[in-house]
Amino acid sequence: MKKWLLKYMKDHAWLITLSIVIVVISALVDIMPPYIVKDAIDGYITNTSLPKAERLQGVSKDAFLFLAVISSSFLLNFLSLYISSYTGAKIVYEIRRDLFDHVLNLPMSFFDKTHSGVITTRITNDTQNLMEFFTTVVTSLVKDAFLIVGIIFMLVKLSSILLLHLSPVLVLVVIVTVVFRKYARRIYNIIRSNIAKINAFLAEHIAGMTVVQAFEVREIKKKEFRDITQEYYENAIKQLKLFGFFRPSIDWLYSFGIALIVWFGARYVYNQRIGIGTLFAFASYLDMFFSPIRDFAEKFDIAQNSLASADKIERILKNEREELGRGGRKHVEKGIVEFKDVWFAYEDENWVLKGINARFEPGGLNAIVGETGAGKTSMLSLLNLTYIPQKGDILIDGTRVHDYDLLELRRQIAVVPQEVILFSGTILDNVRLFDESIPEEKVEEALKKVHALEVFQKFPEGIKTKVTERGGNLSAGERQLIALARAVLFDAKILVLDEATASIDTATEARIQQTLFELAKDRNVITIAHRLSTVKDAKVIFVVHEGRIVEVGKHEELLKKKGFYHRLYSKLKEGGEEVGKVEDRADRSWQDSAKKTFGGTMEEFGNI
Ligand SMILES: Nc1ncnc2c1ncn2[C@@H]1O[C@H](COP(=O)(O)OP(=O)(O)OP(=O)(O)O)[C@@H](O)[C@H]1O
Ligand SMILES: [Mg+2]
Numbered sequence: 013m014k015k016w017l018l019k020y021m022k023d024h025a026w027l028i029t030l031s032i033v034i035v036v037i038s039a040l041v042d043i044m045p046p047y048i049v050k051d052a053i054d055g056y057i058t059n060t061s062l063p064k065a066e067r068l069q070g071v072s073k074d075a076f077l078f079l080a081v082i083s084s085s086f087l088l089n090f091l092s093l094y095i096s097s098y099t100g101a102k103i104v105y106e107i108r109r110d111l112f113d114h115v116l117n118l119p120m121s122f123f124d125k126t127h128s129g130v131i132t133t134r135i136t137n138d139t140q141n142l143m144e145f146f147t148t149v150v151t152s153l154v155k156d157a158f159l160i161v162g163i164i165f166m167l168v169k170l171s172s173i174l175l176l177h178l179s180p181v182l183v184l185v186v187i188v189t190v191v192f193r194k195y196a197r198r199i200y201n202i203i204r205s206n207i208a209k210i211n212a213f214l215a216e217h218i219a220g221m222t223v224v225q226a227f228e229v230r231e232i233k234k235k236e237f238r239d240i241t242q243e244y245y246e247n248a249i250k251q252l253k254l255f256g257f258f259r260p261s262i263d264w265l266y267s268f269g270i271a272l273i274v275w276f277g278a279r280y281v282y283n284q285r286i287g288i289g290t291l292f293a294f295a296s297y298l299d300m301f302f303s304p305i306r307d308f309a310e311k312f313d314i315a316q317n318s319l320a321s322a323d324k325i326e327r328i329l330k331n332e333r334e335e336l337g338r339g340g341r342k343h344v345e346k347g348i349v350e351f352k353d354v355w356f357a358y359e360d361e362n363w364v365l366k367g368i369n370a371r372f373e374p375g376g377l378n379a380i381v382g383e384t385g386a387g388k389t390s391m392l393s394l395l396n397l398t399y400i401p402q403k404g405d406i407l408i409d410g411t412r413v414h415d416y417d418l419l420e421l422r423r424q425i426a427v428v429p430q431e432v433i434l435f436s437g438t439i440l441d442n443v444r445l446f447d448e449s450i451p452e453e454k455v456e457e458a459l460k461k462v463h464a465l466e467v468f469q470k471f472p473e474g475i476k477t478k479v480t481e482r483g484g485n486l487s488a489g490e491r492q493l494i495a496l497a498r499a500v501l502f503d504a505k506i507l508v509l510d511e512a513t514a515s516i517d518t519a520t521e522a523r524i525q526q527t528l529f530e531l532a533k534d535r536n537v538i539t540i541a542h543r544l545s546t547v548k549d550a551k552v553i554f555v556v557h558e559g560r561i562v563e564v565g566k567h568e569e570l571l572k573k574k575g576f577y578h579r580l581y582s583k584l585k586e587g588g589e590e591v592g593k594v595e596d597r598a599d600r601s602w603q604d605s606a607k608k609t610f611g612g613t614m615e616e617f618g619n620i
Contacts, residue, residue, distance in 0.1 A: 014322050017142075024139060028150070031095040035151050038088035038159035043166060044081045046296035048074050050170070053289030077376050085441070092151055100146030111325060117333040124358065129215030130208075134328050138321035152311055156304035163301045170290050170297070177276045179297070181269040185262065185305060192258045193312065199251045200316050201390045206244035211277035213240060259306060266302040270295060295332045314492045334397075339415035344424040346409055347505035347536035349395065354404035356394060364390045365401070366559040372538050374505075376551025377528065379541040381580060387557040388540045389430055392508050396425045426499035428512040428538075432491040434483030439468055439475045442483075443497045450501070458501035463523045464493035488515035496524065500531070507531060509539040513546075519543070553577065 021028055056062065056070035167175045217224055217233060224233055251329055277291040349372040356365040362385050372378040380388050393399050394406055397413055406413045413421060434442045443458060444450040452475075459465040459475065467490065471477040483491045492515055499507055509528075513521045525546065528537055532551075541547045548567045555563040555570065556578045562576050570577035 014326055016326060017322055020106060023106075024099050024103060027095060031092050031099060031151065032154055034092040034095065035155045036158055037087060038092055039155050039162060041081055041085045041088060042159065043162040045078060046293040046300070047166065048078045048081065049296070050287075050289035051295035052078075053292060055289075058288055076531075086316035092155075093147070096151045097147050100143045100150075101144060102145040104139050107142065107325070108135060111135050111139065111328065114329060114331075114333060118331050119334050119400070120393075121358070122331050124500075125210050125463065127215065129212050131328070132215075133208075133211060134325055138325050141318045141321035144314050145322070146222045148311060149315045152304075153315065156311075156406035159304060160301065163297050166297055167294065167301075170294050171280070171286050174273060174277060174280070174286070174294055177272055178269055181265055181272065182536050185265055185302075188258070188261055188265070189305065189308060195254055196251075196258075196312060197316065199247060199254060201320075203244070203247050203251060204320060206240070206247055209240050210237075210244060211239060246424055257289045262302065262306050266298070266306075269298050269302075273298065291594055319326065334418065339412075339421075341411050341416045341418055342477075344408055344416075344421070344505040347424075348372070348407075349411055349430070349506065349536060349538070350405075350407040350410075351391070351394075352405045352407065354391075354394065354401045354406060356390060356401040356403075358390075358399070364559055367404070368559075368561055370554055370561055370564070372536055372552075374536040375533060377532050377546065377549065378536070378538045379550035379553045380538065380556060381541055381547060381553060381577070383580070387559045388556050391556070392510060392538065392540070393480055395506070395508060396422045396427065412415030423502070424504050425506045425508060426502050428492070428495040428499050428507075428509045430510040430514075432483065432488075432495040434479050434486070434491060434494065436481055437479055438473075439471075439477050439479060439494060441496065442479055442494050443475075443501060445498065445502075448589060455497070455501060458497040459493075461500050461527050462493055462496040463520055463527070464490075464497055467493060467520075479607075489517065489520075493520075500527070505535050507535060507537045509537070511540050511542050514542055518545075525549075555580070 052071050052074035056067040056074070059067060062070070114133060115135070167178075215237070217237075223228060238517045273291070273295055277286070277294065279292055280286045281288055317557075349370075351370045354365055354368040355363060357363045368387075368391060369438070382388050390399070394401050395408075395413070397418060408416065408421075435446075437446065440452065441456055443455045455475065456465055459468065468475050468477065479486060483494075486494070492512055496509075496512055499509075507528075513524055516524065521543070522545065528539070529549070531537060539546060539550075541550065541553075547553055550567070552564060553567060553570060554561050557576050557577075563570055563573060565573070565577075571581065
């Protein structure tokens with residue numbers, strides 16, 4: 013049994029104990045009816061040695077007893093089902109709640125390597141399967157085990173000689189069941205992984221449908237999907253055959269057992285070695301014995317399913333959470349950011365950042381430039397500990413970022429990411445991040461600062477317009493405006509902008525630029541820049557190349573060096589952008605122009 017699952021069970025120990033006790037009692041009660049009938053037949057109905065009145069009285073007594081036993085069996089079964097379902101639902105609710113809480117606190121590296129479809133399945137389906145564990149496994153299997161032991165005891169008590177005749181059948185039942193179990197488990201695991209593959213495939217391709225359709229890879233994808241469903245189909249058929257064989261063979265063994273009993277039983281009845289009631293009870297017990305075995309396949313499936321789910325949930329739980337509030341420092345005073353020989357890799361030793369040294373100060377824009385994949389986004393994602401560098405230190409106001417309270421730290425660094433993701437809700441909700449204590453006027457003020465208010469006011473429902481999943485009903489530029497307004501609203505000491513205006517028209521961008529310059533007066537604004545307008549007026553420019561900072565300085569100084577920056581810059585000009593006329597050009601980023609010049613391969617761009 014899993015340790016973590018035990019922990020949840022412990023909290024409801026007495027409910028679980030109660031349901032097991034009830035299950036055991038109900039198994040005992042369920043065993044009684046055939047014996048009562050046997051008593052009525054052998055003790056009274058066929059017992060000619062007793063006077064008639066006594067025989068009738070005896071039969072009535074047994075009939076009442078029978079009724080009482082059947083009624084209490086009904087009551088006990090109801091109670092055990094109710095209590096176990098209640099306990100199961102409660103435990104599963106707690107697990108689901110804690111699991112999501114756990115996932116919320118996992119580091120970004122976990123999400124890089126885990127498919128979102130997988131996480132969803134864990135929190136919804138797998139927890140549901142665990143519920144089956146409590147309702148089916150705990151109650152049915154425990155009950156079946158007690159029933160089988162009880163029945164064998166009764167069979168011995170009734171007639172051990174009949175049982176002896178039956179023993180070859182029972183041995184065969186055991187063999188068939190053991191063999192079945194072995195194959196069922198194997199095929200079961202294969203089928204699970206087939207289903208997981210189908211789910212992952214669907215999740216990925218439905219989310220990426222625009223790409224699938226735009227690039228006309230529909231035929232290829234159709235074939236891929238056909239292949240994986242085919243594999244699933246073939247295994248499902250194998251499983252069906254196995255199950256199809258198991259149940260009828262158990263049924264056959266049952267009928268064979270009954271035939272044996274009638275065959276031998278009749279002889280013993282003639283010889284008066286056993287009563288007719290005993291024969292009846294014996295047959296009834298045999299029926300009771302086979303019914304849990306018949307359902308075994310199905311219950312086995314459920315049990316296996318819930319255990320597999322427990323395993324998978326455990327794998328998620330094993331991922332360590334980020335420790336919130338590890339450090340004690342809470343306030344960012346000035347917002348001076350320093351990178352000291354920072355080395356970072358997403359995995360193993362594939363260094364993305366190789367010894368970054370940089371100092372970003374408030375007052376004027378800090379710009380970072382460099383070609384695609386140079387490591388710009390990675391650099392800034394270390395700042396609020398989205399990822400943790402393997403070597404080196406990042407200091408904010410002279411204190412290592414690790415020594416800040418993570419929650420407070422993140423609150424004081426506003427990020428406008430490269431890819432803005434919005435949540436279902438209104439524009440208003442998305443700007444204030446669902447914090448209703450922030451008044452609407454403040455949100456409007458922030459939107460105004462980034463010149464977005466006029467844009468959204470044109471919408472039919474203004475800033476109360478609904479945003480669909482991930483912001484699908486807004487343009488890329490509109491999404492960026494929302495993210496910018498959010499950053500302004502939360503008034504952080506450090507403002508990080510990752511190509512924040514890449515999709516915004518040049519006229520609006522110029523105005524936003526003005527706002528940024530004003531904001532930069534008393535806070536640290538670090539921007540990954542892509543347009544010359546931003547770079548030219550920046551206080552310092554950091555040129556990143558293959559994970560290193562290769563040049564630092566102002567636009568004019570860097571140009572004079574005739575190094576990396578000069579090359580980036582002249583390529584940009586060749587790509588069609590002229591200094592001084594920058595504002596006339598819409599939507600042209602460093603990468604876009606580089607791609608245009610070099611047919612899109614960034615490696616080439618880096619090597620020039
Ligand atoms: N989550 C990730 N897991 C593994 N590798 C990653 C991940 N994110 C980025 N990388 C790799 O790290 C390198 C730097 O990526 P980064 O996103 O920092 O580049 P960038 O300079 O921001 O580029 P761009 O201008 O295209 O945004 C790239 O080679 C990229 O493939
Ligand atoms: Mg980037």
